[in-house]
Amino acid sequence: MRIAGSSANHPSCRFLITKVCSSKMLMNEGNDFIGSAFIWDSHSGFESRPDARLEQLETWRSAGVSYLSVNVGYDVRSWENTISTLASFRRQIRSLGDLYILVETVADIDRARKANKLAISFDIEGMESLDGNVDMVSFYYDLGVRQMLFAYNLNNRAGGGCHDKDVGLTRFGRDVIAQMNSVGMLIDCSHSAYKTTMEAMEVSADPVIFSHSNPRGLVDHGRNIVDEQITGCAATGGVIGINGIGLFLGGSIAPEAFVDHTVYVAELVGAEHVGLGLDYADEEEAGDIDDVFQANRDYWPPDQYKDSIGGFMSPEKIPHVTEQLFSRGFSQSEISGILGGNFRRVAERVWKESDF
Secondary structure, three states: OOOOOOHHOOOOHHHHHHHHHHHHHHHHHHHHHHHHHHEOOOEEEOOOOOOOHHHHHHEEEEEEEEEEEEEEEEOOOOOHHHHHHHHHHHHHHHHOOOOOOEOHHHHHHHHHHHHOOOOEEEEEEEEHHHHOOOOHHHHHHHHHHHEEEOOOOOOOOOEEEOOOOOOOHHHHHHHHHHHHHHHHHHEEEOEOHHHHHHHHHHOOOOOOEOOOOEOOOOOOOOOOHHHHHHHHHHOOOOOEOOOEEEEEEEOOOOOHHHHHHHHHHHHOHHHHEEOOOOOOHHHHHHHHHHHHHOOOOOOOOOOOOOOOOOOOOOHHHHHHHHHHHHHHOOOOHHHHHHHHHHHHHHHHHOOOOOOO
């Protein structure tokens, strides 16, 4: 912005110049920080199907993301689709080995980062992918699944979903937790019912996470989580990943809205329990998601999802998120944790080397 002549001495102009300069300094600080930051996105939002375009992973890599958890199945689709999607994604990622690496350990993520490659493992949204068989937990773990949640919005054989009757864990759900603890798979409480999540926090020997959930104290939506869930998760040593979908942020996908939710959780339980769970899908994938959405409205009840979900905040906005975090007074160490260090800490504690 240029301000010419003596008008530049006017107090309002001096204030404007100071504000613009401060904004530029913060943006530069955010960009500089991102250049060396370890960034962990705990959940991708594109459709889990065998023909999904994995070229879109470049959005995360080019944004400087170090690690991404890619969804390979959810309760809306059959457990057979999860198997087929896993097979396809493993093949596609290996064929793009100059850009992406399938990882099993945090040390693998560090090696990928040194090679300027995006580290990837998988997650599953809903335990119907187990088909009622606890032995499937170790099977999926050996194929790269590092986190799994209980129920996708509706109740299932393991427990309750957030848009259904509020029920707790079933016997099967408790057995699954024990097996997940045994193999080293992260227990994810996103999309799940209040009672199920609170019971999971009591039962699990390991920290639990909400991979992509926002505080209901800011936006009253059934998919968001209440303060007791946030404090319960933190008490286990877990992390809440802030979701970048507009509907859950209050109608905006601006970094400012995203950081509002980050601040809320950080003030409630501490910055060490906040992370990124963007749930991002590009425009082409968003159209596919809308088709599934319209065909399966039971999973997305009309009273909660009247129109659009409000878009997705892209990983490309992470520098702007970082700028906002600096402007809100977070320290460099706190921001490092939010961007990736906090989820890394939990993974280092929970993940185990596969026996496969």
